[in-house]
Amino acid sequence: MSIKTRPATSLRRNISFLGRWLRNPKAVGAVVPSGKSLAAAMVAEVDREAEGAIIELGGGTGNITAALLHASFPIDDITVIEREPAFHRVMAQRFPEVRLLQGDAVDLRRLLREAGIGKVKAVVSSLPLLSIPDRICLQIVAEAMAVLDENGVFIQFTYGPASPVSRSILARLGLHGRRASWVMDNIPPASVWRYRPHHAAGIGEPETEVAEALHQRSA
Numbered sequence: 001m002s003i004k005t006r007p008a009t010s011l012r013r014n015i016s017f018l019g020r021w022l023r024n025p026k027a028v029g030a031v032v033p034s035g036k037s038l039a040a041a042m043v044a045e046v047d048r049e050a051e052g053a054i055i056e057l058g059g060g061t062g063n064i065t066a067a068l069l070h071a072s073f074p075i076d077d078i079t080v081i082e083r084e085p086a087f088h089r090v091m092a093q094r095f096p097e098v099r100l101l102q103g104d105a106v107d108l109r110r111l112l113r114e115a116g117i118g119k120v121k122a123v124v125s126s127l128p129l130l131s132i133p134d135r136i137c138l139q140i141v142a143e144a145m146a147v148l149d150e151n152g153v154f155i156q157f158t159y160g161p162a163s164p165v166s167r168s169i170l171a172r173l174g175l176h177g178r179r180a181s182w183v184m185d186n187i188p189p190a191s192v193w194r195y196r197p198h199h200a201a202g203i204g205e206p207e208t209e210v211a212e213a214l215h216q217r218s219a
């Protein structure tokens with residue numbers, strides 16, 4: 001199947017990204033979009049055989065989306081969440097056939113419910129978790145865990161040396177994280193992390209913890 005994407009030079013994408021970053025560096029979180037190797041390393045963590053939706057958090061100018069399509073994941077399985085209207089517009093132009101939802105990742109359950117999306121096998125996030133306050137980070141990761149299928153995985157890259165989801169959040173939500181790969185040829189070098197509930201490995205009671213975190217969010 002041929003997928004329509006509109007041409008957008010990497011220069012134009014980088015300028016658009018840089019403009020947004022200069023205005024709000026904390027919210028966007030990186031000076032340049034992910035490189036091809038990093039995007040491919042993220043996508044390599046998505047299970048090809050499993051059924052279910054792939055949710056991308058923080059579409060930006062679309063490099064992870066492009067990697068998902070390049071890796072031949074079905075276009076109907078992909079949904080991209082982007083909060084910033086300017087990036088949402090760039091994405092809509094670049095990927096007119098991909099389902100794009102403009103909204104905040106903290107509202108993930110509601111966004112997916114309203115879009116009629118059920119079973120989710122992977123949440124692929126390039127959100128700037130290290131710049132996000134812990135409380136919001138907890139909410140976002142809890143939302144992701146709440147929408148994931150029992151064998152689902154939360155995938156996140158980081159430029160930092162350690163897990164981009166803090167130990168306290170991992171403990172709070174009963175999650176296990178591991179570094180899946182290093183991408184040394186990205187600028188800056190990055191690593192890709194995978195997170196799953198401990199109960200997938202037969203430990204703990206994460207559903208209780210996730211429910212509690214979600215409850216605290218609305219309290």
Ligand SMILES: C[S@@+](CC[C@H](N)C(=O)[O-])C[C@H]1O[C@@H](n2cnc3c(N)ncnc32)[C@H](O)[C@@H]1O
Nearest residue numbers: 029030033034058059060082083084104105126
């Ligand atoms: C580091 S950029 C990544 C862009 C692109 N996926 C890439 O890897 O090149 C992070 C993106 O997340 C978006 N973003 C940040 N916080 C968000 C939130 N809470 N919900 C949805 N999108 C968010 C930003 O607007 C930005 O487009």
